[in-house]
Amino acid sequence: MTGPTFRTLDEVHYGRVEQVSPLIRRVIADNPSKFTYRGTGTYILGRGDVVVIDPGPRLDSHREAMAAALTGERVRAILVTHCHSDHSPLAAWMHEATGAPTYASGPHPPPDPTWEALAEDDEDDEDDEPDGHDKPVAMEEAIDLAFTPTIAIADGDRVPDTPGLTITAVHTPGHTSNHTCWALDEERALFTGDHVMGWSTTVVSPPDGDMADYIASLRKVAGRGDATLWPTHGPSRDDAGQYVAALVAHRLEREHGVLAALDSGRTTIREIVALLYADVRKELHKPAGMSVWSHLLKLVGEGRVEVEGCGPPALRAVYRRTR
Numbered sequence: 418m419t420g421p422t423f424r425t426l427d428e429v430h431y432g433r434v435e436q437v438s439p440l441i442r443r444v445i446a447d448n449p450s451k452f453t454y455r456g457t458g459t460y461i462l463g464r465g466d467v468v469v470i471d472p473g474p475r476l477d478s479h480r481e482a483m484a485a486a487l488t489g490e491r492v493r494a495i496l497v498t499h500c501h502s503d504h505s506p507l508a509a510w511m512h513e514a515t516g517a518p519t520y521a522s523g524p525h526p527p528p529d530p531t532w533e534a535l536a537e538d539d540e541d542d543e544d545d546e547p548d549g550h551d552k553p554v555a556m557e558e559a560i561d562l563a564f565t566p567t568i569a570i571a572d573g574d575r576v577p578d579t580p581g582l583t584i585t586a587v588h589t590p591g592h593t594s595n596h597t598c599w600a601l602d603e604e605r606a607l608f609t610g611d612h613v614m615g616w617s618t619t620v621v622s623p624p625d626g627d628m629a630d631y632i633a634s635l636r637k638v639a640g641r642g643d644a645t646l647w648p649t650h651g652p653s654r655d656d657a658g659q660y661v662a663a664l665v666a667h668r669l670e671r672e673h674g675v676l677a678a679l680d681s682g683r684t685t686i687r688e689i690v691a692l693l694y695a696d697v698r699k700e701l702h703k704p705a706g707m708s709v710w711s712h713l714l715k716l717v718g719e720g721r722v723e724v725e726g727c728g729p730p731a732l733r734a735v736y737r738r739t740r
């Protein structure tokens with residue numbers, strides 16, 4: 418089966434304002450990484466009265482670039498897709514500087530000690546790099562726990578007071594529980610944050626990341642009929658329905674792989690990862706384990722998989738198909 422086709426962003430001019438469509442401008446922050454691709458793309462919608470989506474990371478060069486880009490504009494609203502550290506931190510500064518309200522579905526939920534216990538990884542890492550200098554592999558983007566929107570918005574809510582711009586919240590939990598895409602009717606455009614990225618799949622890491630929610634949110638976007646998707650990282654997509662359907666198929670294929678691994682006698686996440694990610698570098702097996710865990714949590718929730726001994730579905734639990 419063919420997987421999703423990813424696209425690259427060829428030329429990046431950090432800090433420069435690019436007009437990418439009649440109503441949309443973009444400024445890319447100089448924070449490239451394996452999570453952010455070439456960097457965070459902050460969008461400016463409209464002219465005169467403008468709306469900003471995902472102000473970006475706490476980075477002086479990006480703050481200065483945004484201040485210059487917004488000179489002479491009236492910022493009417495600051496929209497945040499979710500509060501990872503490459504998306505929301507500059508919202509506080511922009512709110513201070515412009516007086517515009519910030520909108521998002523809400524703050525990140527506080528850390529949950531029950532989940533922290535379930536995620537405990539107490540086995541010896543005998544598989545790690547043998548040189549004794551193993552670099553810790555970052556599992557996901559850092560959470561901006563300081564972020565709280567001035568106005569919490571729900572699915573389907575229209576952003577008020579944005580002349581010439583009809584913008585609606587599309588709640589898309591999965592990457593994070595508070596992830597929200599923003600629809601711009603005038604261009605049938607959807608700003609997809611990290612929910613749909615043009616260049617890669619998205620990290621779905623428990624506990625706040627939820628695979629069942631993620632796949633449901635992908636289906637929600639696939640069914641909308643948007644003309645263009647504008648991810649925070651990477652190029653836009655003009656093949657929204659087809660591309661997002663391929664992303665759903667890719668996740669279901671991985672889920673099928675997890676079930677097949679259980680059928681073949683693998684019972685732990687470590688064993689399933691060793692089978693499914695045999696061709697992936699060992700240092701990436703921990704993040705792969707989080708992804709397998711998110712699939713198992715979905716399957717346990719659906720009653721298709723259970724934990725041996727009826728314990729909680731922990732990272733180190735023993736799993737089997739439901740009989």
Ligand SMILES: [Zn+2]
Binds near residue numbers: 499501558592611
């Ligand atoms: Zn993110």
